[in-house]
Amino acid sequence: MNSGPIIQVRGLRKIYRVGKVDVPALRGVDLDVPAGEFLSIVGPSGSGKSTLFHVIGGLTPPTSGSVVVDGRDLAAMTDAARTRLRKRTVAFVFQKFNLLPNLTARDNIAVARYIAGMDSKPDPAFDEILRLLGIGSRLDHKPSALSGGEQQRVAIARAVVNHPAIVLADEPTGNLDTENSKAVLEVLRDLNQRLGQTILMITHNPEAAAYGHRTVHMRDGRIVE
Amino acid sequence: MTGKLVLENLKHRPMRSLLSILLIGVPVTLILCLVGLSHGMIADSQRRARGSGADIVVRGSNARSVTSQSGAALPEKFLDYFAKRPHVAVVMGVVSHSAELPLIVNGVDLDQFNRMSGGLHYLQGGPFRNSDDIILDRYYAEQTKKRVGDSIEVMNRTWRVCGIVEGGKLSHILVPLKVLQNLDSANGNLSQIYIKLDDPANTQAVIGQLKQSLPGYPIWSMEELATQLQETVNSQGLHAFILVIMGIGVVIGFAVVCLSMYMAVLQRTREIGILKSLGGSKGFILRIILTEALLLGAGGTALGILMSFGARYVIETFQPASFQMEIVFSWWLRALAITLVAAILGALYPGLTAARHDPIEALAYE
Numbered sequence: 286m287n288s289g290p291i292i293q294v295r296g297l298r299k300i301y302r303v304g305k306v307d308v309p310a311l312r313g314v315d316l317d318v319p320a321g322e323f324l325s326i327v328g329p330s331g332s333g334k335s336t337l338f339h340v341i342g343g344l345t346p347p348t349s350g351s352v353v354v355d356g357r358d359l360a361a362m363t364d365a366a367r368t369r370l371r372k373r374t375v376a377f378v379f380q381k382f383n384l385l386p387n388l389t390a391r392d393n394i395a396v397a398r399y400i401a402g403m404d405s406k407p408d409p410a411f412d413e414i415l416r417l418l419g420i421g422s423r424l425d426h427k428p429s430a431l432s433g434g435e436q437q438r439v440a441i442a443r444a445v446v447n448h449p450a451i452v453l454a455d456e457p458t459g460n461l462d463t464e465n466s467k468a469v470l471e472v473l474r475d476l477n478q479r480l481g482q483t484i485l486m487i488t489h490n491p492e493a494a495a496y497g498h499r500t501v502h503m504r505d506g507r508i509v510e
Numbered sequence: 511m512t513g514k515l516v517l518e519n520l521k522h523r524p525m526r527s528l529l530s531i532l533l534i535g536v537p538v539t540l541i542l543c544l545v546g547l548s549h550g551m552i553a554d555s556q557r558r559a560r561g562s563g564a565d566i567v568v569r570g571s572n573a574r575s576v577t578s579q580s581g582a583a584l585p586e587k588f589l590d591y592f593a594k595r596p597h598v599a600v601v602m603g604v605v606s607h608s609a610e611l612p613l614i615v616n617g618v619d620l621d622q623f624n625r626m627s628g629g630l631h632y633l634q635g636g637p638f639r640n641s642d643d644i645i646l647d648r649y650y651a652e653q654t655k656k657r658v659g660d661s662i663e664v665m666n667r668t669w670r671v672c673g674i675v676e677g678g679k680l681s682h683i684l685v686p687l688k689v690l691q692n693l694d695s696a697n698g699n700l701s702q703i704y705i706k707l708d709d710p711a712n713t714q715a716v717i718g719q720l721k722q723s724l725p726g727y728p729i730w731s732m733e734e735l736a737t738q739l740q741e742t743v744n745s746q747g748l749h750a751f752i753l754v755i756m757g758i759g760v761v762i763g764f765a766v767v768c769l770s771m772y773m774a775v776l777q778r779t780r781e782i783g784i785l786k787s788l789g790g791s792k793g794f795i796l797r798i799i800l801t802e803a804l805l806l807g808a809g810g811t812a813l814g815i816l817m818s819f820g821a822r823y824v825i826e827t828f829q830p831a832s833f834q835m836e837i838v839f840s841w842w843l844r845a846l847a848i849t850l851v852a853a854i855l856g857a858l859y860p861g862l863t864a865a866r867h868d869p870i871e872a873l874a875y876e
Contacts, residue, residue, distance in 0.1 A: 344869045365791065372789030383784045387518035399511035400789050
C-alpha cells in the first residue's frame with residue numbers, strides 16, 4: 286500500500302430534495318483513504334454508502350463539506366469538471382454490472398477509452414489485466430451471452446482500462462452467486478495487490494468486506510467506526 | 511465509436527428503426543413524385559410541341575397563357591393569310607379540346623400535319639378514313655389498352671381507332687379537324703395555327719411582322735412556348751404547392767424523429783446513465799442522439815428515393831399518356847437536406863432531455 290490520502294473527506298453533508306422535503310443522506314462524513322488501499326464500506330440500506338460513492342465519483346455535488354480526490358476539491362468543481370473526473374480519475378463498478386447491452390464486451394471496454402479520449406485499442410499492460418480477469422476469450426460476446434460473473438469481470442475491466450486513481454465498487458457481488466462472488470473479489474484483491482489500484486467497495490457481506498485492508502461502518506449518514 | 515454505438519442502437523430495435531425510416535421516406539417520395547411529375551409532364555408537352563415540326567405558334571386572342579388551349583378563336587382564313595407571308599413554308603390549323611384531364615384532343619388536317627411534321631409513324635393501322643376515326647399515340651393506346659379497330663369513348667362520343675402512332679408529335683389523341691370543329695360548333699375557326707418557316711433562323715423576324723399585323727394575338731416561337739410552359743406552370747401555383755408538400759415533409763419528418771428518438775431516449779435512460787458514469791459529457795450524449803436521428807433521416811431519404819422509382823414504374827405502366835414522371839436527381843440533395851433539417855429539429859428535444867438526465871436517477875432506472 287502506498288502512503289498519503291488519495292481521498293480526503295471532511296464534514297461531508299449531502300441533502301436530497303424529495304418533493305418539498307429535505308432528506309439528509311450524509312450528515313457529516315470524515316474519511317481518509319490512502320492511495321493503494323482496498324477499503325470496504327459496510328452498513329445497512331439507507332446508511333448513505335452509495336451517496337458517499339456518488340459524491341466521491343462526482344455524480345452529484347456535495348451540499349457542504351470538502352471532498353478532495355487526487356488533489357482536487359470536488360466541492361469547487363462544475364458539473365462538466367466532475368464529468369471529466371470520471372474519465373480517468375474515478376471509475377465505477379456497479380452491482381447490476383451496467384454494461385451497454387448492444388455492444389460486445391470488447392466494445393464496452395473500448396467505449397470507456399473512447400470517452401476518455403484515448404485510442405480504442407487498450408495499451409499492452411491491459412492484456413495482463415484481461416488475463417487476470419480471465420475474460421480474454423469472451424470479449425466478442427454481448428452481455429446477454431455472458432454469465433453474471435463474466436459480466437462483472439468485464440465491468441471491472443472497463444473500470445480499470447484507463448488506469449483510474451480510484452475504483453468505486455458498489456456491491457460488486459450483490460447479484461452473484463458464491464462462486465462468482467469469490468472470483469470477482471479475488472480479481473479486485475489481485476488488482477489492488479499487483480497494480481496498487483485504490484479500491485473502495487460497498488458490501489453487505491462480512492466475508493466480502495474481509496477482502497479489504499480495512500472496513501468502515503456507516504449508519505444514518507455517518508461513519509460510525 | 512459514436513458510429514458503432516449509434517448503429518448498434520439502430521440494430522437493437524430494428525422495427526422501430528425501419529418504421530421510422532419508412533415514415534420519413536413517405537414525404538420524401540411525395541416531394542420527389544410531385545417534382546418528377548411536374549418536370550415530366552412539362553417535358554412531355556415541350557417534346558410534343560417541338561415534334562409538331564413548327565417554328566411558330568399563333569393562339570386566339572383570348573388565350574391568356576400558353577396553357578390555355580381550349581376554345582377556337584382564330585378565324586380559319588388566317589391560314590391563307592399566313593401562308594402568303596414571306597418565309598412561311600407550311601401552315602397548319604388545329605382545334606384543341608380538353609378531354610379527360612390532363613389530356614387534350616387535337617383536331618388536325620392530316621395533309622397539313624404530315625407536311626409540317628414529316629408524317630406520322632404508324633405502328634398499327636393508318637390515317638383517318640371516316641368521320642368517327644381517331645388516332646392514338648402508343649402511350650394512350652397502352653393506357654386504354656386499345657388496338658386498331660377497337661371502339662373508344664372520348665368527349666362523350668364513340669370513336670373507332672383507325673391508327674396507333676409513335677408518340678411525341680403534337681398530341682396523344684388526334685381526330686379529323688372538320689369533325690372536331692363540328693363537335694365544338696367552331697366551324698371556320700381554329701384554336702391555334704402552327705407555322706413552319708423556310709429557315710428557322712427567320713423565326714424572330716417573322717414573329718415581329720406577325721405581331722405588327724395581328725396585335726393582341728399571342729404569337730410565340732416554339733422555344734418561347736417551351737420556356738413559357740415551364741414558367742406558367744410554376745407561376746400557376748405549382749411552386750407554392752411543392753413548398754406546401756415540402757413543409758408537410760418537414761413536419762412529418764420532425765414529428766417522426768421526435769417521437770422515435772424520445773421513445774429511444776426513454777428506453778435507454780439507464781444506458782445514458784452508464785455513459786455518464788464513464789465520463790460521457792452532455793455534448794457526447796447529444797451527439798449520439800443527433801447522429802442516430804441523422805442516420806434515420808438519411809435512411810428515410812434513401813428509401814424515399816427508391817419508392818419514387820417505384821412510383822414512376824407504376825405511373826409509366828398504368829398512365830403513360832396522362833402522366834409522365836421524371837427522376838429529378840437535383841432534388842435528391844434537396845430532399846436529403848429537408849429531411850436532415852427535420853431530423854435534427856426532431857432530435858433536439860429528446861437529445862437535450864437525454865443530455866440533462868441526472869446520472870444517478872438514470873442508473874437507477876429499470
